[in-house]
Amino acid sequence: MTVFLTIVVIALFGITLWQMSKILKLSQAKDADTSQVANDKDNNIQGKLMLGFVLFLYLLTIYCFVQYRTFFLPESASEHGVDYDLLMLISMILIMFVQIITQGLLHFFSYKYRGKKENKALFFADNDKLEFIWTIIPVIVLAGLIIYGLFTWTDIMNIDEEDGDPLVIELYAYQFDWRARYSGEDNELGKANVRFIEGINTLGLDVSDSYGKDDKIVNELHLPVNRKVIFKMRSQDILHSAYMPFFRAQMNVVPGMITEFSYTPTITSEEMRNSEFMVEKVATINKIRKVKSKKLVAAGDEALDEYTFDYYLLCNKICGVSHYNMQMKIIVESEEDYETWLKTQPTFGEQLSAQVSN
Amino acid sequence: MSAHQGDNHDHGHDDHGHHKETFITKYIFSQDHKMISKQYLITGLIMGIIGIAMSLLFRMQLAWPDHQFTIYEVLLGKFGADGIMDPGIYLALVTIHGTIMVFFVLTAGLSGTFSNLLIPLQIGARDMASGFLNMISYWLFFLSSVIMILSLFAEAGPASAGWTVYPPLSALPQAIGGSGMGMTLWLVSMAIFIASSLLGSLNYIVTVINLRTKGMSMTRLPLTIWAFFVTAIIGVVSFPVLLSAALLLIMDRGFGTSFYLSDIYIAGEVLHNQGGSPVLFEHLFWFLGHPEVYIVLLPALGITSEIIATNARKPIFGYRAMVASILAIAFLSTIVWGHHMFISGMNPFLGSVFTFTTLLIAIPSAVKAFNYITTLWKGNLQLNPAMLFSIGLVSTFITGGLTGIILGDSTLDINVHDTYFVVAHFHLVMGISALYGLFAGVYHWFPKMYGKMMNKNLGYVHFWVTAIGAYGVFFPMHFIGMAGLPRRYYTNSAFPYFDDLADTNVLITVFALITGAAQLVFLYNFISSIFYGKKTIQNPWKSNTLEWTAPIEHMHGNWHGEIPHVYRWPYDYSKTKENGEYVIAGQDFVPQTLPLQEGEEEMHH
Numbered sequence: 036m037t038v039f040l041t042i043v044v045i046a047l048f049g050i051t052l053w054q055m056s057k058i059l060k061l062s063q064a065k066d067a068d069t070s071q072v073a074n075d076k077d078n079n080i081q082g083k084l085m086l087g088f089v090l091f092l093y094l095l096t097i098y099c100f101v102q103y104r105t106f107f108l109p110e111s112a113s114e115h116g117v118d119y120d121l122l123m124l125i126s127m128i129l130i131m132f133v134q135i136i137t138q139g140l141l142h143f144f145s146y147k148y149r150g151k152k153e154n155k156a157l158f159f160a161d162n163d164k165l166e167f168i169w170t171i172i173p174v175i176v177l178a179g180l181i182i183y184g185l186f187t188w189t190d191i192m193n194i195d196e197e198d199g200d201p202l203v204i205e206l207y208a209y210q211f212d213w214r215a216r217y218s219g220e221d222n223e224l225g226k227a228n229v230r231f232i233e234g235i236n237t238l239g240l241d242v243s244d245s246y247g248k249d250d251k252i253v254n255e256l257h258l259p260v261n262r263k264v265i266f267k268m269r270s271q272d273i274l275h276s277a278y279m280p281f282f283r284a285q286m287n288v289v290p291g292m293i294t295e296f297s298y299t300p301t302i303t304s305e306e307m308r309n310s311e312f313m314v315e316k317v318a319t320i321n322k323i324r325k326v327k328s329k330k331l332v333a334a335g336d337e338a339l340d341e342y343t344f345d346y347y348l349l350c351n352k353i354c355g356v357s358h359y360n361m362q363m364k365i366i367v368e369s370e371e372d373y374e375t376w377l378k379t380q381p382t383f384g385e386q387l388s389a390q391v392s393n
Numbered sequence: 394m395s396a397h398q399g400d401n402h403d404h405g406h407d408d409h410g411h412h413k414e415t416f417i418t419k420y421i422f423s424q425d426h427k428m429i430s431k432q433y434l435i436t437g438l439i440m441g442i443i444g445i446a447m448s449l450l451f452r453m454q455l456a457w458p459d460h461q462f463t464i465y466e467v468l469l470g471k472f473g474a475d476g477i478m479d480p481g482i483y484l485a486l487v488t489i490h491g492t493i494m495v496f497f498v499l500t501a502g503l504s505g506t507f508s509n510l511l512i513p514l515q516i517g518a519r520d521m522a523s524g525f526l527n528m529i530s531y532w533l534f535f536l537s538s539v540i541m542i543l544s545l546f547a548e549a550g551p552a553s554a555g556w557t558v559y560p561p562l563s564a565l566p567q568a569i570g571g572s573g574m575g576m577t578l579w580l581v582s583m584a585i586f587i588a589s590s591l592l593g594s595l596n597y598i599v600t601v602i603n604l605r606t607k608g609m610s611m612t613r614l615p616l617t618i619w620a621f622f623v624t625a626i627i628g629v630v631s632f633p634v635l636l637s638a639a640l641l642l643i644m645d646r647g648f649g650t651s652f653y654l655s656d657i658y659i660a661g662e663v664l665h666n667q668g669g670s671p672v673l674f675e676h677l678f679w680f681l682g683h684p685e686v687y688i689v690l691l692p693a694l695g696i697t698s699e700i701i702a703t704n705a706r707k708p709i710f711g712y713r714a715m716v717a718s719i720l721a722i723a724f725l726s727t728i729v730w731g732h733h734m735f736i737s738g739m740n741p742f743l744g745s746v747f748t749f750t751t752l753l754i755a756i757p758s759a760v761k762a763f764n765y766i767t768t769l770w771k772g773n774l775q776l777n778p779a780m781l782f783s784i785g786l787v788s789t790f791i792t793g794g795l796t797g798i799i800l801g802d803s804t805l806d807i808n809v810h811d812t813y814f815v816v817a818h819f820h821l822v823m824g825i826s827a828l829y830g831l832f833a834g835v836y837h838w839f840p841k842m843y844g845k846m847m848n849k850n851l852g853y854v855h856f857w858v859t860a861i862g863a864y865g866v867f868f869p870m871h872f873i874g875m876a877g878l879p880r881r882y883y884t885n886s887a888f889p890y891f892d893d894l895a896d897t898n899v900l901i902t903v904f905a906l907i908t909g910a911a912q913l914v915f916l917y918n919f920i921s922s923i924f925y926g927k928k929t930i931q932n933p934w935k936s937n938t939l940e941w942t943a944p945i946e947h948m949h950g951n952w953h954g955e956i957p958h959v960y961r962w963p964y965d966y967s968k969t970k971e972n973g974e975y976v977i978a979g980q981d982f983v984p985q986t987l988p989l990q991e992g993e994e995e996m997h998h
Contacts, residue, residue, distance in 0.1 A: 070927070134792060145774060150772075160712065289738045349879060358881065
């Protein structure tokens with residue numbers, strides 16, 4: 036029945052279109068221009084619409100920048116992120132400048148030079164000077180951007196384990212969750228390979244490696260503020276990507292190899308939570324959640340929890356059906372709080388012996 | 394030299410007129426480039442309908458994740474049971490949408506249609522160098538399309554590892570259902586597609602080099618031909634690499650090799666694979682994948698160059714610079730692939746190199762944009778639908794290209810990689826731009842293909858709704874990307890932090906649905922004009938190029954009698970003699986077939 040009705044509706048829709056086209060045909064005067072080539076009247080209307088379009092584009096730009104200003108990430112919670120944000124700002128200003136000028140010219144010319152029968156176009160095929168200018172300007176600007184970008188890139192990607200007292204943490208990804216492994220008192224991660232995975236040894240640590248005994252495996256990432264962290268990333272199954280947007284950090288996690296990323300967190304979770312930006316943002320989000328909860332409760336479902344901000348790590352490389360929910364909480368805290376927390380976590384050695392005694 | 398070969402070619406082809414054509418040789422297994430181009434166009438449009446419909450489905454899921462839509466159940470069957478979209482099929486829709494749009498619509502549908510139609514007609518040849526290979530090329534494309542569509546009906550779902558099909562996800566059916574039969578069919582389909590593309594490209598290259606008519610030197614070629622020619626070269630250079638990537642993947646999947654797999658524990662067991670690397674696949678894939686962007690885009694830019702010059706009644710500004718830009722883009726496009734892999738785990742030093750080459754490619758792109766704008770300056774713009782789409786292309790090309798400066802910078806890529814910022818960027822710069830090129834081409838050469846005119850008013854409606862809709866979809870999308878929203882998420886509700894982006898996602902989807910509906914206007918216009926359109930005159934746009942000197946009728950060989958000779962470049966619009974009069978009195982264009990007139994200087998472009 037539904038199929039039949041659908042067919043009827045489609046057929047009726049088709050007939051409507053056909054009839055409309057007939058009316059359209061009838062409504063056209065006999066002497067009207069039916070060549071289907073744009074005439075002066077078309078040029079006039081379309082040229083003006085072009086001008087209108089660029090205004091639409093400008094308004095859309097302004098609307099987005101104003102209305103969506105809270106979408107931008109808050110100030111970077113990592114040291115290198117400050118450089119990142121500055122480079123982003125410079126690039127953004129530059130491209131918006133070029134965007135506004137070129138779109139303006141393009142559409143303004145489309146309007147200004149809209150065709151008229153009596154007009155004559157200018158035969159203007161070449162001008163070496165002009166072309167040189169607009170080749171050399173991008174060259175210079177881009178050279179500046181490239182150099183700035185490359186310096187920042189080298190700073191971020193050169194990971195020196197000898198420098199200072201970095202904390203070494205393994206990020207371990209699998210479908211569809213994360214684990215973090217702290218290297219323990221020796222600050223040295225024990226060897227591991229997926230071939231050792233067995234029972235509670237879910238990360239495949241080599242039990243014969245004494246470095247691994249004091250490693251601590253957790254599912255919540257705690258970081259002491261202002262201390263450099265080096266992440267060593269390992270995947271159990273397929274490609275994942277460890278994306279920590281608030282720290283301007285991302286690196287793919289690749290099975291068969293260990294990838295690295297390093298940064299120094301500078302803002303604790305507490306500070307970020309209480310920042311002006313975040314207070315306002317969380318308030319907005321909770322308002323939205325309240326409205327949604329009302330609907331859910333009315334439909335007999337559970338209400339949504341109130342949201343409090345925490346840093347998070349999310350998977351950003353397509354990894355399967357639950358890719359959208361592969362996350363881990365990150366907590367940046369003072370050195371003391373971090374130490375206290377770490378003490379409460381059992382070492383891998385303890386976990387193993389606990390299992391044996393059971 | 395080439396001209397003589399063109400002459401020799403005449404005799405062979407004169408016989409063709411005497412063959413009796415059956416329905417099958419005329420419409421199905423045709424070796425005539427004009428018919429093959431129509432076949433490409435219609436196949437491409439059908440694939441386009443499927444690809445766009447898929448995007449609307451997953452956009453609906455993104456906008457209203459907790460809503461139930463019966464249409465899911467109608468279209469997706471068990472994957473949309475009770476009107477709830479399955480997360481696996483969401484990824485499959487994203488994957489197949491990407492594959493279909495990039496390869497089947499914008500590579501075959503755009504380049505296949507217009508290279509076939511225009512190369513012989515605009516260089517003054519009777520047909521492609523090998524009509525038979527050309528026919529094979531189309532039918533392989535058709536076969537690969539059919540297999541791709543068939544893969545949608547695989548028991549465990551079609552390929553769902555993203556259009557980039559990164560292993561191990563694409564190699565292991567344990568990792569995701571779509572990596573079973575669906576992925577096998579995807580690989581088979583793509584292997585056949587590559588064969589089709591190579592046969593086509595080789596044919597285009599040979600034809601342009603050998604079959605140009607007398608007087609048609611390389612510097613007198615319309616920019617369309619330059620674009621198709623260079624596109625074909627990039628295709629021949631890079632598509633074979635995708636084939637090897639696919640072959641190695643097939644071996645990893647079927648024959649237990651370890652090219653891409655190493656140290657994997659999945660579904661409760663350790664796989665034997667050892668020593669492979671997914672990064673190798675990424676390198677091979679993007680060695681095609683990046684040039685592919687230009688394979689899609691260059692033909693569109695070629696088409697717009699021609700259409701903008703014709704409709705501005707002005708020569709294209711900086712012909713030599715345009716050709717040089719095409720060549721520079723083509724060369725650079727083969728050495729920038731690593732910018733898709735800044736954070737893939739490859740050596741960071743390589744990242745620096747790729748940043749450098751990537752930002753270099755902005756230079757020829759900028760030159761092209763400036764040249765287009767200057768071409769409009771002091772023109773006498775005839776704002777036909779094709780011209781509107783061409784201007785629209787320049788607009789989206791600039792908007793999308795500029796954000797490339799952010800993504801091409803390895804530092805800035807770190808935090809926007811794989812977010813909606815990227816999705817917005819490439820949809821504007823290659824998706825929308827290339828689609829505009831396709832539409833512009835259809836509106837402009839429709840009279841040549843079907844002998845009828847398309848309705849201009851419907852064309853205007855189509856353009857304006859699409860233009861506003863496309864920006865409405867993709868401009869706000871940059872901002873949700875800047876918020877750190879990852880792409881390929883079935884729903885964003887797992888992260889309360891993204892709750893305030895939900896309204897914007899609804900807005901984007903509403904724009905997408907409207908824009909999608911506007912394409913029905915185009916389809917209606919296209920189909921009804923084929924049958925009921927107004928008959929066209931020989932040269933409706935008053936254009937200089939050779940295709941408009943050919944009679945509009947179905948015939949093999951393109952011209953009755955001798956093929957035309959060429960005496961000038963194709964952009965003598967509004968050219969005046971020293972005394973300020975048009976070269977031909979009362980006519981603002983000079984066809985390429987007209988010898989130099991008295992008192993006229995040839996352009997030394």
